[in-house]
Amino acid sequence: MVAEALAHYIGVPQGKIERLLALTQEQIYQDAEYQAWIGTLDIELLNKCLPLARAAYEKHLATFTEHLRTQYNMVNTPMSAFTLGNWLVGFLQYPSQISDLSRIHRRLPRQAVQEMLPEMIAMLDEMPEGRAEWQRALALMALPLTAERN
Numbered sequence: 001m002v003a004e005a006l007a008h009y010i011g012v013p014q015g016k017i018e019r020l021l022a023l024t025q026e027q028i029y030q031d032a033e034y035q036a037w038i039g040t041l042d043i044e045l046l047n048k049c050l051p052l053a054r055a056a057y058e059k060h061l062a063t064f065t066e067h068l069r070t071q072y073n074m075v076n077t078p079m080s081a082f083t084l085g086n087w088l089v090g091f092l093q094y095p096s097q098i099s100d101l102s103r104i105h106r107r108l109p110r111q112a113v114q115e116m117l118p119e120m121i122a123m124l125d126e127m128p129e130g131r132a133e134w135q136r137a138l139a140l141m142a143l144p145l146t147a148e149r150n
Contacts, residue, residue, distance in 0.1 A: 002146050005118040009139035010037065021147050028144040041137050043092050049130030050085050057081035060123040064116065072112045088134075088141055113145045 003021055007014040020028050028034050046053075058081040068074040091100075120142075124134050 002114045002117060005121070006139050006143055006146070009121055009135045010143070011136065012037070017143070020143065023147060024150045025144040025147050026150045028147055034140075034143070037140055038092070041092055041140065042133050043089070045130050045133050046089050046092065046137055049127065049134060050089060052127045052129060053088075053124060053134045054081040054085045056124050056126050057084055059126070064120060064123070067116065068108075068112060072109055074108065074112070088137055091141060092137065108145070113142065117142050117146060 003014055003017045007017045010017070016033065020031060020034060023031065061079065061081055061084070065074075065079060117139075121135050121138050124131055124138070127134060
């Protein structure tokens with residue numbers, strides 16, 4: 001299910017996503033095709049639409065974090081609409097640091113990422129501008145988190 005959703009939002013064949021998901025997180029970060037996809041993101045548009053993404057996240061993030069708390073006993077999650085938007089554009093400005101996402105999200109169960117990622121991406125559906133690029137960027141940044149840890 002997650003491979004299908006990622007393929008849809010990233011705009012690539014599902015087989016390409018399945019190939020990556022057979023790798024470890026670190027292998028995905030090192031993969032040339034994955035790096036090329038990251039390199040094609042429109043950072044200028046993502047920065048321009050950051051306030052719109054934050055507004056969309058603000059509407060839905062409380063329900064999302066409540067689900068993390070109840071389903072996965074994840075308390076004190078520092079995620080907010082502000083930080084979620086900032087880490088995405090921040091990591092794109094410093095692509096050599098993208099693999100730090102695995103370390104930052106180490107306590108988040110892989111199953112939770114796989115289950116909740118499509119919902120998290122869909123939170124951006126209401127964006128009046130930049131929706132597709134934000135959804136693509138979030139899917140790309142989160143893709144390694146759905147794979148086996150190293």
